[in-house]
Amino acid sequence: MKPITPRTAGMAALALLLVAPAALGQEIQPSGAEAAADVPVVVKYILDSFIMVLGGILVMWMAAGFAMLEAGFVRSKNVSMQLLKNITMYSLACLAYYLIGYRIMYPGDGWSIDGILGAFGIAVLEPVGLAAADADLDYATTSSDFFFQVMFCATAASIVSGTVAERIRLFPFLIFVAVLTMFIYPIQASWKWGGGFLDANGFLDFAGSTVVHSVGGWAALAGALILGARRGKYGADGSVNAMPGSSMPLATLGMFILWMGWFGFNGASQLAIGSVGDIADVGRIMANTNSGAIGGALAAMLVTYAIYKRVDLTLVINGALAGLVSVTAEPLTPGLGAACLIGAVGGVIVVLAVPLLDRLRIDDVVGAIPVHLFAGIWGTIAVVFTNPDANIAVQVMAIMVVGIFVFGASSIVWFILKASIGLRPSEDNEALGLDKAEIGVEAYPEFH
Template sequence: MDMKRFTKTALAAGALIALPQLGLAQEAEAAAPGFDEIGPYIMTTLLFCMAGFLVFFMAAGFAMLEGGLVRSKNVTMQMTKNIALYSIAAIMYWLVGFNTMYPGDFNGFFAIGGQTVLDPVGVAAADAALDYASVGSDFFFQLVFVAATASIVSGALAERIKLWPFLIFVVVLTGIMYPISGSWQWGGGWLSEAGFSDFAGSTVVHSVGGWAALAGAIVLGPRLGKYGKDGKVHPIPGSNLALATLGTFILWLGWFGFNGGSQLAMGTVGDVSDVSRIFANTNMAAAAGAVTALILTQALYKKPDLTMVLNGALAGLVSITAEPLAPTLFGALWIGAVGGVIVVLTVPLLDKFKIDDVVGAVPVHLFAGIWGTIAVVFYNSDASLTTQLMGIIAYGVFTFVASLIVWFILKAVMGIRVGEEEEISGLDMAELGMEAYPEFSKG
């Protein structure tokens, strides 16, 4: 009896002790947010991370494309520029760029921000931006876009520009120029308020890179031997078209993150469905651009031109970037096809003006970017042609003029072009003292 009484007493005491703890646990469980509350934050953060990885891989695509389209004596230089420009962009966007592009409340035109600060380790739901995504994922996703902008400039100016002046230009472009103009649209600035529409950056990213490249090509001048005194254009074949093709496929892959991630949300059935719709439209536009360039070069030159087909695919991608969500698959097809036509027709146009663009960056990113921004009006009922043209002009004037100023300053202060002897021998040995293909003769 005594043992039973003791057991009952102990159980009762244990229950009395446990009751408050059980109540606290129930209160904590009731206070903890459910998936309906935290799910959108988690899924959108995941979207930014995955899309950011894909866009980061575009850095490899640009490097391979450029490495294949320059001569073998300049390949190491292009590899050096591409890894350096990405790294500089990462540092500058942390230091000043991200908070310049997304400054919060500002006058709509200009606001220099400070360093980016990440969420604290193990941030609690109560302290997180549950209506959006983590700071780290947002910062990383936006960072890889600015690096792509700088890569556009690299290819156009290949084979005759000095390394360090180019990298100084990258500092200015990624830390100041791109973030300021980007704030006008994506940071809630004056163009956003005016109704300008650019979903993933046909103008904000690609045209900006194209304008900066065009300014640099004009100041730098053409490569030796590109244009004869009689006005004849002398083609300068690239060293490795297999590498250029690989680069194009990598860029094509990365573009799914570029456009898909720009949905900026993955917390609902509608958001996820829209991301998949963007993927399908992005792919269709690229395919249409490639096929159009294939057919058009056959018709014009009696033989298909692989470099035009590669750039046709990229032009299709740039063309659909301003509005990859709203069009039907047929809409994406014809928008991308027009991009392919633009490339085939405007590459020779640049040669008429003796503007030497080694990889076709200006036709692909600038001209097709302008087209894609205009094409928004066909499927987005909220966009107007007047506003779209206003945005195109605003980005063009700001970026082109600012780039010209920076290029002319660099030219006056330290020179931006290698000497004639260095250009003939190749930038790999002249600037870096190493070759990409040391076992082969220079090409």
């Protein structure tokens, strides 16, 4: 008997991988449409579940991106507070979605009001050691689906954080996040992704330009209006006082982390890689996602130079993010050039919208409203240019329905919080900075 060498062991492992699909196919033989699939049904089930797990990990990494972006855009006296908000907000959003949000968003056949309000109850995963014979092989595992979807819920909450930064207390903000992630976000998401009335009417939003990004934007806009601007941001004479962020390197790092996470956000929204067509589409989606981002960044660079005779880094950062948001509603059907143009329009929107908000005296610290709301609306409309199944009237109707619901519900919550426990710190505490005044941990204690 010959000794087993690394080479022979490797060849044996390769042979095992090659024959394993055939063995699985003999164990459970697919029929009908499944027989025409590229891989056996069990392998497809495993692969489809895997892409959602991997996508969830990438989208979770976006939480770090939001934290770094916001830490860079806020002033140094508020950096620790912003980081704390991002940690606690992410944690609370995941808990709230588990307790109530997931079942509302994905009620299956258990709608409380058919097509409008989902079921109530906690998320329940498969039993440990699920056997293939007991699994629903037509779709990925519930556990991978929950893990992927909870990251989207947390992303919607993260959008709000940056807009209302530097002048909101921690606990009122977290209460709003709990309501947003338990009820507001899941209810409207069920109308599309849960098989509700918007989906039945043909609304198309592949990965969430409206369902996720504009929802965060509408909630942020309501908060900014009710909360008011930072003290000193706007002068009585109509002037706008610049309040530069603490660290452009951190903000740039945050942008690149978000850019990377978006490959999971959009790519894994295909929800499958178990066929030649699916994996090819995932690659196409990721390439188009990247193309949308570069279109947004380059357009923002050119437009800022044309208007201001200099390039504004903050607007280029947000231009890239707006490009990503813009292509999120339909990252599959465009070609690379079309995706780049869709993203470029998002970049232009950001450059024009940031000064518009200042003229309206709406204080958005990180520019989340132009990036996620305005570019989200544009991206949802842009679906009609590349997807022949999209209808402009249906797309606009869905934007309006979601906007009215989210802005209205968010406004009610913000008003109740303002009237009951209050939203803002005292004038002295805001001037001192929330790092010292509210949490007692400074991000940069050596600088005063």
